[in-house]
Amino acid sequence: MIKGRIFSGMQPSGKFHLGNYLGALDNWVKLQQNYECFFSIVDWHALTSSYENTENLQQNIFDMALDWLSAGLDPEKNVIFVQSHVKEHAELHLLLSMMTPLSWLERVPTYKDKLQQLGIQGKDINTYGFMGYPELMTADIVLYKADTVPVGEDQLPHLELSREIVRRFNHLYRPIFPEPKPYLSKASLLPGIDGRKMSKSYGNEIPFAASPDELRDRVRQMVTDPQRVKKTDPGNPNVCTVYTFHKIFSQDQVGEIAKCCREATIGCVACKKRLAEQMVSALADIHTRRRSLEANPGKVKEILTFGAERARVVAAATMEEVRQAMNL
Numbered sequence: 451m452i453k454g455r456i457f458s459g460m461q462p463s464g465k466f467h468l469g470n471y472l473g474a475l476d477n478w479v480k481l482q483q484n485y486e487c488f489f490s491i492v493d494w495h496a497l498t499s500s501y502e503n504t505e506n507l508q509q510n511i512f513d514m515a516l517d518w519l520s521a522g523l524d525p526e527k528n529v530i531f532v533q534s535h536v537k538e539h540a541e542l543h544l545l546l547s548m549m550t551p552l553s554w555l556e557r558v559p560t561y562k563d564k565l566q567q568l569g570i571q572g573k574d575i576n577t578y579g580f581m582g583y584p585e586l587m588t589a590d591i592v593l594y595k596a597d598t599v600p601v602g603e604d605q606l607p608h609l610e611l612s613r614e615i616v617r618r619f620n621h622l623y624r625p626i627f628p629e630p631k632p633y634l635s636k637a638s639l640l641p642g643i644d645g646r647k648m649s650k651s652y653g654n655e656i657p658f659a660a661s662p663d664e665l666r667d668r669v670r671q672m673v674t675d676p677q678r679v680k681k682t683d684p685g686n687p688n689v690c691t692v693y694t695f696h697k698i699f700s701q702d703q704v705g706e707i708a709k710c711c712r713e714a715t716i717g718c719v720a721c722k723k724r725l726a727e728q729m730v731s732a733l734a735d736i737h738t739r740r741r742s743l744e745a746n747p748g749k750v751k752e753i754l755t756f757g758a759e760r761a762r763v764v765a766a767a768t769m770e771e772v773r774q775a776m777n778l
């Protein structure tokens with residue numbers, strides 16, 4: 451049974467890691483069973499904060515498509531496309547911007563936070579485009595009349611704004627758009643290999659594109675209980691990153707692993723090997739799909755072209771209604 455229509459997007463930033471997969475993409479893979487889904491690689495959003503360096507953009511878009519397809523998103527069932535391939539996103543963004551008070555955009559909490567955060571890194575994003583980030587996101591969603599938007603908690607203020615803009619549009623002209631509601635994906639429990647939040651900027655990430663050997667390598671570098679110096683020292687699994695991973699990838703064995711760690715009957719090297727093999731087998735299908743897609747990059751491009759064609763049909767119909775409602 452189809453429960454509704456989903457739109458969601460991700461920025462092609464070249465940083466997609468295993469934490470992003472477990473926090474978001476694996477959720478999409480499940481949702482594709484029960485919803486009509488539009489999933490977009492939002493390259494224009496990537497420009498809102500990285501407009502200066504665009505040389506990696508095409509590669510990043512391609513890599514993101516590979517990530518999504520190897521994760522198991524079905525390009526027949528879902529509409530998978532690149533935002534900039536469907537120009538209607540820009541038109542609707544423009545029209546919605548006419549009726550959005552500046553104060554609404556200024557009070558989005560992520561706006562000032564990110565402005566400051568990126569300012570510290572020496573990035574100047576005091577731009578019109580950056581302020582319009584949630585406006586563009588609103589256009590993305592309502593262009594397909596999506597009612598459900600799977601996002602992380604950090605995106606909730608943006609969706610709040612989207613609903614306000616929708617209400618204003620529907621009130622001023624004609625009720626065309628449904629109010630989109632968030633579908634909260636649970637935050638990923640996966641830390642980085644040093645135990646901090648997984649992030650490429652910390653250098654502690656496990657790339658989602660990692661091959662089995664790269665996975666083994668990253669697991670080997672994980673930090674364990676710092677008090678456990680020798681193999682004969684009893685360990686404390688609760689402070690061990692490897693154990694945190696075992697809780698996700700070795701669910702049926704965690705009790706035993708914790709016991710062996712506390713009793714010092716398993717060493718960290720063996721414990722890591724065990725984890726690595728669990729991860730390799732959990733991700734085996736993903737690796738297989740990735741290898742076959744990598745061997746056929748033309749196919750990936752074709753899928754994106756096909757997706758944009760299908761997205762355009764829906765987008766064009768919505769814009770027809772919007773122009774009529776606004777007397778354009």
Ligand code: TRP
Pocket residue numbers: 457458459460461492495586587588590591599600601605
């Ligand atoms: N802002 C989202 C993020 O960074 C990406 C995004 C763009 C999005 N447009 C969207 C998410 C529309 C959901 C719906 O995660």
